[in-house]
Amino acid sequence: MKPIARKAQGYEVSDIQQRLNKLEYKILDADGYFGYKTEEAVKQFQQDRGLLIDGVVGEETWAELVEATYFIGDRTLYLSTPFQSGDDIKTIQLWLRSLGFNPGPIDGTYGPKTEEAVKSFQFNYGIDEDGIVSFDTIKAFYKLANVLEANENVELPLKKPHPLSSIDSIVGKKILLDFGHGGSDTGAVGPGGLKESLVCEDIGLLVGDLLAMLGAKIIYTRSLGKTKDISRRIALANKEKASLLISIHLNHSTNQKAEGSSTYYYAGPKNFSVAGKKLAESILAELISQLKTKDCRSHGKNFNILRLTKMTAVLIEPVFITNPTQEKLLKKSDFKQKIAYAIFDGLKKYLEKAAEA
Known part of the structure; x- marks a missing residue:
């Protein structure tokens, strides 16, 4: 649009x-x-x-x-193609989770897992087991209002369909690398004319090479120099059923003095990705340590690439391309390699801690 x-x-x-x-x-x-x-x-x-x-x-x-703008009762909810989505579905998912039924990720999308949880709820409550959220099912939920209100604020479980038990378990695992922007969508442009999309490709390929050396199967969400809209990238990520997704971008600001590193994980109004937060914080710590940049912190955000993907996902902004000093550094191969190593080390430390847990 x-x-x-x-x-x-x-x-x-x-x-x-x-x-x-x-x-x-x-x-x-x-x-x-x-x-x-x-x-x-x-x-x-x-x-x-x-x-x-x-x-x-x-x-x-x-x-x-x-x-x-979708509220409970505004419409009948059911499994369809394409899937229905909205805040009303997110509320139903939260209610189901509070009652002990697993609807899958709290993503506001009425997929097969949510339908299965609705059917289980209907069966246990003694109403028609059709997977359709209409008047009778909503009425049943409202009768349990006290329980639901007490448990509505929940954390997401670890968003990873294939848990990684140790560093060795990365062998053969799928890891998705998402280059920010691409093709006609250049992203931010530095004061010297450097394009975000091209730098993201360079860093992403370096990260991919490092992970491949450990035996990971690397999948890129788009081809070099090509445009692919976010919905197609998300569809590819979910189709591949990867363990992790790392989206690489660069920060930008109208203030050319702005500098520093930041990372992002999924967080909605009432839930967040526990695994995503841990991974984002681990990578940020390495970026700050190895690049000697300012800490712009790790943030919970509702970006589609984080919310709609079915695996642990993070978005990374190592530096500001709009900062003249950092733009000059981004033109140097050794600096981009340093960024790649920081991302790699942050991921590796995250996996080591996950294996110990």
Whole structure:
């Protein structure tokens, strides 16, 4: 979709305003003009949902806005193609988890695992076991309101379908490496003209080589120099059933003095990836130690590449490409190799701790 931003007007803007009003981000008049109040409401929504805060309604913000405006009872939920998604489904998943039924990841997607959990709940409660969340099933949940409210705030389990028991167990395991942006989507561009997408490819290939030496099977989510939208990357990741996904990006800012390393893991309003947080923190520690950069911390975010993938996933931003000094370093092969080693060492230490647990 074409991004919708300040000064835009029309039906699309009115739709955005109505959805924000429904979520109590008060714009008052849904007049179809994207002014200051609408921009501020969008920014607040993005902040609350763990998205990039830019006040622009792009593909990811729009998808999140649509999902957020679904409430329990707004529609009948069932297994379909494509899968239904929304906050109403996320609430059902949280309720199921609280009652001891495993719906899979709390991702707001009504997939086979969620349907199976709904059927188990229906069977145990004595209502039609059809996997459809309609009036009778919702009524049954509401009768258990006290239990559900007491247990609604939960952590996600370790998001890894194939647990890694030791460093040796990496042999033959699938690890997905995601180069940020690509092709016509260059990502951020440094003051000297260096493109984020090309640097991410260089670093990703170096990380892949290091992991391959340990016997890992490396899969890249896109080809070099090619564009592939985020939904196709996510579909590939889930199809491959990998153990880990590492998405490599570079940070950017309008302030050219901004510097430092940051990492990201999945976190929603009521849950987060325990394994993702541990991996993100492990890699960040190595980036800070080996690159001697400032600590921009590890953050829980709701990015699609973290939320919709079925494995432990992290997104990494080693340095700021918009910082002239760091951009110059990124042009040097030895510095990119140093970044790759930091990512590799952080991953290795994460696996060692996981094996000891």
